Amino acid sequence: MQVGTQVDRYPDGRVVRKTARNYVNDNGTLICEVEQPDGTTRTYRGRVSDGAIVWHRQTDAGLIETFRERVVDTPSGPEYRIDGFGVYPNEGGSTSYLQFVGRYRAAHQDVSKGRE
Numbered sequence: 001m002q003v004g005t006q007v008d009r010y011p012d013g014r015v016v017r018k019t020a021r022n023y024v025n026d027n028g029t030l031i032c033e034v035e036q037p038d039g040t041t042r043t044y045r046g047r048v049s050d051g052a053i054v055w056h057r058q059t060d061a062g063l064i065e066t067f068r069e070r071v072v073d074t075p076s077g078p079e080y081r082i083d084g085f086g087v088y089p090n091e092g093g094s095t096s097y098l099q100f101v102g103r104y105r106a107a108h109q110d111v112s113k114g115r116e
Helices: none
Strands: 001-007 013-024 032-034 043-047 052-057 066-072 078-091 095-105
Touching: 032 052
Parallel strands: none
Antiparallel strands: 001 013, 013 032, 032 043, 043 052, 052 066, 066 078, 078 095
8 A cells, every 4th residue: 555645736826635535446456545635535446558557437427537657767767657638518408628737856855844
C-alpha cells in the first residue's frame, strides 16, 4: 500500500490538499482512493500498460476520467509524466472536455517541517 498527500496550488493562490491511498485489491486490480477536502472519495481503477499505470473512473452521471502515469529517464534526470482526458457533464445538459499533460521533476523538500 502507498499513501500520500496531493497538494494542488492554483494561480489565484488557493491551495487544496487531498490524501490518496493506492493498493492492489483481492482481484489484483490497482485501486487509487483520493479523499477530497469535503470528505468524499474518488476511486480510480488502474492497470499496468506499456510501462505506465493507466487509471480510469466513470460515474453513473456520465463523468469519465482516464489518465496514465509513468516515470521517464531524461538527460536531466527522471521525470514523472501524466497525461489524460476527462468528460464532465454540466447542469443544463452540456458537456465539458478536458485534455491535460503534466511533467514533474523531483523537488527537494523537508517534509519534517510540513512544507511541500
